[in-house]
Amino acid sequence: MRNDRPAILAEGLQKSYGKTRALDGLDLRVEEGTILGLLGPNGAGKTTAVRILSTLLAPDAGRAEVAGLDVERQAGELRSKIGLTGQYAAVDEYLTGRENLEMVGRLYHLPKKLARRRADELLERFDLVGAASRLVKTYSGGMRRRLDLAASLVFSLPILFLDEPTTGLDPRSRIAMWDIIGELVSGGTTLLLTTQYLDEADRLADRIAVVDAGRVIAEGTSGELKARVGGERLEITVADGDGLEKAASVLEGYAHGDVRVDAERRYVGTTVAGGPGLLATVVRDFDAAGVQVDELGLHRPTLDDVFLTLTGHAAEPEGDGEISDEKDIA
């Protein structure tokens, strides 16, 4: 791969299924050896983008290059350079774990011996040695995902596509998966990762592209994206409802934007510029105003906030918003 070229480049990709526009001019650029997180809700076009970049689907318009090869015209050559792990664990239930990996090795045209040796290595690395001779049908969801990821690593692959690698996994399996993915990239693999989990993108990706309705609506490091939402949020719960108004007027003095008041939750919050000593000053002001505070925190904006700010709607329409990465500084 030449160094002046990005490992993955997409320009103006468009794809429609009937009347549904899955991709509407998607642009992407992933430098060699980095992880790009493609972040967006269900139906944003993430999977379609991955399918086009991994040669499974032809775009209606636009062009894409992976490893310097055109995904349409040089698809055959490209397939020996990419690995794909889709949303559903694409492993054969009625084969054992080892048979699955050996089969993939054979289909990469490795000689039988090498395919077997490689399968053994991967089984060990992915902690599947004990289950290697069992039918995949008996595997747990996490084991299947690990096997699936192992299958996309059978051959030396400079570029890897992982489509929602941890969707549907329990928290422990998710973290195990993250460790493996982290190790991959430290080995120099370029990775395009799609996810609807904001914390996953935050944790794994060097850069994040936020996708909505088939386009990239924002791109940058996690820090850059968070900065776009503005500074930190100061959030207070007062001890009794009478203090709300006073609390709000204290916050006015620090606010970089509107002060939100929620009487039912006895909550007052606003965006602030932050800075050291802020909390101490605020606490003194509350004391002086005679406001009793139950809870007081300074929160860095989460990617949830980023998504909301950028798209005007929440990231997870199904409402399983269990993920947040807020840090209480107080």
Place this chain on the structure above:
Amino acid sequence: MRSVTDTGDLQPRRRGKLYWALADGWVLARRNLVQIPRIPELVVFATIQPVMFVLLFRYVFGGAIDVGGESYVNYLMAGIFVQTVAFGAVSTGIGLSEDLQKGLVDRFRSLPMARSAVLTGRTIADLVRNLFVILVMLVVGILVGFRPEAGLAGWGGAIGLLLLLSFSFSWIGATIALLLRSTEAVQSAGFIWLFPLTFASSAFVMTNNMPGWLQAFADHQPMTQVMDAVRGFLLAQPVGSHGWQALAWCLGILALFIPLSVSLYRRVAAR
């Protein structure tokens, strides 16, 4: 232990395209074959159905059906063999549609393997399975009084034609699966076209009692041709032109449905 990404010494072999079409097809055929004993219920049910047909026709209808001098069970078995291998086309379709739905085909399509291998692997495995089912049916037939009189050439001709029919119908099954994709749809549509071909044929009755228009269809459709040829081979009777016509039908089906399903497979984008 070395890193998972350290794969510098994994050198793929280099061979020609045709070599890989065959080798990759065989890798997938083996994959499908090793699964057969692991899902025994599939083989059991695939065998019970023709056994039921043998028993029903041999003992329920057989006495009432005149097949012109030959014992009914001797007449019947050629039809049963052909019906059994033809219905195997449905399994081909179901197996393929399951691979499509489970995302396995996505994995295969992202590998640098021969594009045709998913289809050839499936149809070749089904061919081997059908050979096994033919042998089982032969035993069942002999148990209920089937007395073939074929010599070695006759056996060769009969089994050869049955396997050829099995292979060509598998490609029809594959085409249906690639068109419909959903396993449920493939399951029902897979049988619909087989029923008229199976019953409007010489499988269970002689065609000369059918109305003229139906007889014209029954006499010339591929399953009857294969049945008549197989019946001739097994009973050491003259095969006449049925052998050539059966061969021509099977080759014609292959010539149409192999390219058709391969081109559908290239385009299929399982979502």
